[in-house]
Structure formats: C-alpha cells, structure tokens
Amino acid sequence: RGEGQLLENFYANSCPNLESIVRQEVSTKFTQTFVTIPATLRLFFHDCFVEGCDASVLISSSSGDAEKDAKDNLSLAGDGFDTVIKAKQAVETQCPGVVSCADILALAARDVVVLAGGPTWEVELGRRDGLISQASRVTGNLPEPEFNLDQLNTLFARNNLTQLDMIALSGAHTLGFSHCDRFSSRIYSSPIDPTLDSSYAQQLMDACPQNVDPSIAINMDPETPQTFDNVYYQNLIGGKGLFSSDQVLNTEPDSEPTVSDFATNPGNFNAAFITAMRKLGRVGVKTGNEGMAVRTWLMILLLVFMMMQKGKGQLSETFYRTSCPKVESIVRKVVTEKINQTFVTIPATLRLFFHDCFVEGCDASVLISSPNGDAEKDAPDNLSLAGDGFDTVIKAKTEVEKSCLRVVSCADILTIATRDVIELAGGPSFKVELGRRDGLISKASSVTGNLPDPNFNLTQLNTMFAKNNLTQTDMIALSGAHTVGFSHCSRFANRLYSFSPSSPVDPDLDPTYAQQLMQACPQNVDPRIAINMDPATPQTFDNMYFQNLVTKKGLFTSDEVLFTNKASQATVIDFANNPGDFSGAFVTAIRKLGRVGVKTGNAGQIRVDCTAFNS
Template sequence: MEWWRCLFVGIVLLMATGSGEAQLSPNFYQSSCPNVESIVRQAIQQKLSQTSVTVAATLRLFFHDCFIEGCDASIMVASPKHDTERDAPDNLSLAGDGFDTIEKAKEAVEAQCPGVVSCADILAIAARDVVVLSGGPSFIVELGRRDGLISQAGRVPGKLPGPDFDLKLLAWIFGKNNLTLLDMIALSGAHTLGFSHCSRFAKRLYSFAPSLPVDPSLNPRYAQQLMHACPQNVDPNIVVGMDPFTPNTFDNVYFKNLVNGRGLFTSDEVLFTNPLSRPVVSNFAANQGNFFKAFASAMVRLGRVGVKTGNEGEIRRDCTAFNGS
C-alpha cells in the first residue's frame, strides 16, 4: 500500500495548474473563428456517414497525442523518413480514419478561418464530438492550444499504457499526466468503443502461465469466443470488438463486461479484479450517468495535459507538417 500513498501525494503535487492550462478558454475563438465548433462537428458528421471506425479512431488519437508530448497534435505529423510519433511501434495500430478525420476537419476550418485554429484544438473538439455522436456525454472543450514543434518516434516508448499493465502501472502513467485513479478508470471506459488486433491479448488465451494457458480472470465462455475469433497464428489483420455487445455505442456496457469477466485486455479486467478500483467499476456498471459525468470531467482534465499556449508552438497550416517544412 505504500506505493499508493506516494502516488496520491505525487498526484496532489502535480495537480497544481500550469501556466498553459490556465490560459485555455471555451471562448478562445469567439472573435477570430466563432463557428469553429460547428465547422468541426459538420466535418465529423460527414466522416461518420462514411464509416463508424471514425469514432474510436479519433478518440484514441486524442489519448495517444496527449500522453506523449501533451495535447499538441504532434501525433498528426508525418515524415517520409517514418520517424515521427505516428511511426512508433505503439502507434502503428492507430487507424488511418482518425488521422483523416482531423485532416478533413482542419481543411474545413482553414477554408473559413485560415491560420487561426490549431490542429490540437481541432483534435480536442473532434474527440468530444465523436463521443457525443455515438451516444456519450457532451462537455465544454477548453481551447487555445498551440501545435507542438516536436514529433519523434523515439520519444514515445514508456509514455502510453499497455494492454498488460496492472493497476499500479496504470495509476502511475496516468498520474504522470495529472490524472487521478478515478480519471483513469473513467477514461478506460472509452474501450466501450472500437476494436483490437488479436495479438494485443493473445497471451491471455494461449500462454498466460506455464501451467495455466488461459487467464483465469476471463469468463470461460468469453475466452472460447475469443479463441474462435483469434486462433493461434491468426491473420494479423483480424480484429475483435473491445465491447462484444455494443462496439459502436458509447455506453457503460464496458464496465458491465468487466464485472462479468469480459474485459479484453489485462489492463481492462484488472480494474475489476483489483479491490482498490473495483468499487468504482461496480458503480459505473450500475449507473451510466455516474460514468458519463466522470468521463466528461476526465476528458477536460486530459485536454489540459502538456498544452502549449501563448507564444509556444505554432498554428500549423497542415496538421501533417510543421510550418516551413
């Protein structure tokens, strides 16, 4: 328990508001681009009419961006040398639809407000919109971020939560980003959307332990379903729903799944098997409103992580390239 006390002391110290987040404001573009949120929303709706993959892809993109260099759209930068954040092994599974969504939204914003709105703010707005458009809670997005000037694949390792993390590791990596245990559990609820490649959880099915190939925390029937969908040596392109019941709807079924042993990743199921986090999971499983409220609050705090404001960074003309490159 000693690490837990230390963690919370650290989180309290980290929660002091930094200069960047203090400058964020929901009305940042009130004069310079008053319709920015409706422009982005329209672009998101158009993309969603083409594919439902947009929802989880865009939300995941926001998480991965904020956890690496802060919420500064550095994840969007592309390079012919394949050495930017998006090229890091931990980011290769990010769906192209997420990147395409933000690029199209940026084009729409630039057409009406050239050189004014950052890609970082567009990504933050889009992350909120895909949640709302898939049935989740709405919340006010704070704006005023600038786009970062660093995007390097080598700076990614160790900054993102892994599918096999235990509660201690999850709490530590979220705590580094000024996010509490409650924030971490609520944000994990984003796994109510989207899909995962079989390789991300195959160890739980076939090589969990020398004398115990299947993770005993898995619901046996669910384990059999996963084995059927993901046999050994399966095509690496095969994916399964993070939530086997409502993978395209933002709801609290993810937490109901955890209570019933249907968490896809170890890092999902540990939220219920660990007694420190179990009460919150049980509460969210029983009360969707409580989950929605906690998720909305956590998304606002996530959006403050490592932001650049004022004279920091730049306003990229093209989200995939630094200005002048």
C-alpha cells in the same frame, strides 16, 4: 506540463463557427465509416499522453521517425487522422491561420463521443501545435494491455490524472477495437487467464485462432460495440474485459467499487468521464507564444492532407473541382436512371470496375471495342460481363461531355459509377479519388491469369490480390461485393455434379442450398441462366454474403474457402457479425483498388468515345 490558458470561448471572435464546422466534418466522416469514432478518440489519447495535447501525433516524417511511426502508434486507424485533416481544411476556408490542429482534434474527440450516444461537454480551447514529434518519445508513455493497477495509476498520475480519472477514461474502450496479438497471451498461455469468462475466452479463440492474420480486429466491448455507454464496466464484472489492464480494474479491491458504481450508474460514469476528458485535454498544452504558429503549421498540414488525399499516381478527390465541378452529380443521375431500368446495372458496373482494374490497371481499357475481337472485353473471362455495365459508363460519358468536353476520363466515370451503384444498393458511400487517364492498350491476351478464378484457394487469392497491393483483409472485403452479384451455372457446376470421385457434391456446400442450386441449374442447362450469389438479400449491398459463408452458402469455391480456411475465417465471422466493420474495410479496399495501375499526368489520354482509342 500545465493547463496553460485554455478557454471555452477562445475562438468566440476569431472563428465563431469553429465548432459547427468541425462537427459537420466529423458527422460526414462518421456516415462513411463507424471506425471514425474509435479512431479519433484513440488518436486524442495517444497525442496527449506523449508530448501533451499538441497534435504532434499528426506529423508525417519522410524519415519515418515521427510519433506516428512509433511501434505503439502504427495501429492508429487512418480514419482518425483523416477526420482531423479534413476538418482542418474546412476550418481554414473560414478562419485561415487561426485554429490549431490540437484544438480541432480536441473538438473532434468530443464530437465522436456524442455521435456514439455519449455525453457532451464544453471543450476548452487555445492550444497551439507542438514543435517536437519523435518516435523515440512514445516508448513508456502509453498504457500497455498487460499493465497492472499500480502501473496504470503511475502512468496516469504523471499526467495529473487520478485513479478515478483513469477508470473513467478506460470506459472509452466501450467503442474501441484491438488486434488479436494485443491479448493473445490471455487465451493461449497455459492456463488460460482465469479472470476471463470461459465462454468469452472461447469466443475470442474462435475469432482469433493462433497465427491469425495480424490485421484482424476485435471489438473491445462484445455487447454494444458501437454505442458509448457503461456496458464496458458491466463486461468487466462478467469477466469480459479484453485486456488484462481492463479486467484488473474489477479484480483489484482498490478499483472494484468504482467499476461497480459505473456499471450500475451510467450517470456517474458520464460525469466522471467528462471531468477526466477535460483534465486530459489540459495535459502539456502549449499556449500563448509556445508551439508553432498556426499558419506555418497549416502549410505542413496541407502538405500532409495532399499526400493523404492522393493515391498512386496523382489522384485527388477534388481533381475536377474547377474543370468539371458537376461531374459527380451528372454521373449519379445517369446511374440512377439506369438502375430504374434494370437492377442488373448494379452488379454489372461493379464487376466491370473490378475486371478493368485487375488487368491493365484502372484505365477503362476493358471498355474498348475491337473490330478484330481481340480487346480485353473479348477475353473468355470477360465475355460474361453484362452489357448494362458498359451502357452505364457510355451513357454517363455522353452526359458529362455535354458539360465538360474532353475533360473527364472514362476511367474516372467508371470509378464514380461504381461508388454510386454501391450506395444506391444500400451500401456505404465514400469519396472517390479522381484524375485517372484512359489507357492506350486493350488486349484479350492480357486478361489471362489476372482475374480470380471461382475455384481459387486462399493462397491463390492472396497472391493475385497482393500483385495489386491488396491485403488479405482487402481481398475478403472486396469479395463481399458478391452480395449483389450473379453467376452463370457453368462457373460452379463442378461443386454440384463432379466435385470429386468420392463426393460429387462439394461437402462444404449446405445440402439444402446444394439442392436449390441443382434445381436452378440442372445438368446441361442453358448457359445463359444466371444465379444470385447471395440467396438471401441479392439486391441489397450488405454483410449477408459473409453470413451465407458461415452457413455454407458461398456459391464459388473461392467464396466458401474464406470461411473454411482458418487463416481467413476470423475476418469472415467479424464481417458477418459487424456490418460496420465490413463497410469500413470495403471502403478502404475499394479506394485502394481504384489506385491500381492508374495513368496520370501526361500518360494515357482522355477518350472522346469510351469504346475507342482517340484517332
């Protein structure tokens, strides 16, 4: 492994706008989810440590035996891959067949550090993409969370990195996160790791109870997890290193002075980090005639891109690029106007999307009106769907038809409108996958047993969401949509007046909140009375819903159980404390929800009128 012939100005003539293109894509992705930053940085580390910095970690294998399929790489967040793939596509529009994926990953890694408040530096370029990507080659080439100082030094030295480089690169953990099983031995062995601060150990136990959902992720820097700074080293001095391999840097006399220096002098850390990152970027590079020709690699990468962009069925973010290029702006305009008329548009549209997808799939079957009163919308569980949600989609469809006659489905319009109401309420924005066709079945009888009930326990919730390929984390994140929801009193009256023979009021309700609900919903109240599900910030899409659960202010039993059940509590606490974690999980979950039961290709139809099947 050598440095090859890398140059800072490698693309000065062949692709002069390269760095600005990549930075734009990284910035866009970052605004969608903060996870982009640690995910991209970690992807770069994992790539360089195995076959060198050659983008071999990006390869997808139908046999499941590529680098990314190795056990140590299964936890690599998809947002890192997505960042590079989207940047590659953007670069190809200006410089086809010129820039390697390895160079794009190196640039993106630098850019995420800068966007998180870290230092900037010139990136050496000229890498070519590797020809080997095997899961078997990962074993033994990545640092383990239990490594001692000798093991860390040995592994980094194999890549021409010194102890100083290793300590500086470890500082990237100031932005990282880890799943509980990666450090659980430190808090559940007997005794608890004595190098852990006792208060911090208790915080970790609260966030990561034994047998916790393995998808739960914990910030590696408990103080400033979304800022690239030197607090990681201050944490080590305070006994708050998450991994043994972190804390050992401070407990070992050989490395402790460097930790103390970086903790006290952020400029020294930044300088050492830049040097180490540039050195890391030279590891095992392929240059000249080595590696894969960029154009050949492009064909593979674009295939991967298409696979990642498409959901269940054949959905694509660019489905209407040529047939109806302004569809999203048309829908956005209608949604905005509707919100200006009534805020109810936001929760009504969001709930309409949920109720649609959970029955026949995301196919707009919930919009059908039947003269016999036997369509989905006529089912008892759907009678409370606010008319403003239906009206939003119908008006948007009318406007879309003026520009694109019989091209865009009602199902896709509902999907776009749902994204828009979330963003307009202050929530995250995200790309929507499109290409759904409208369903041909809408029966009230199909609704029963397919929507979550307000009295569900955790097992019932998980079972129902799992039927739609949604995990517990997805379920908890999607429940966060209740931050802008409302409910009629009858849906939770049992928690106030008839919870149990021994306790008419649910003991899991905050007493003051229970009294407020009783005042708003006295017994035998008008059933049309609606109560905000988030008593604190009911018109803002934020993480307050989860903070409410922690203080026993969840309106439904199915809300509060997310906090009272130990199996889900850690996720609630994480989302309550980290709005970025909630937003990232919500975007992932709602995109997955949008793929449920979709009709594509020749299935279904493109309705002319969203409320009626085509004649």
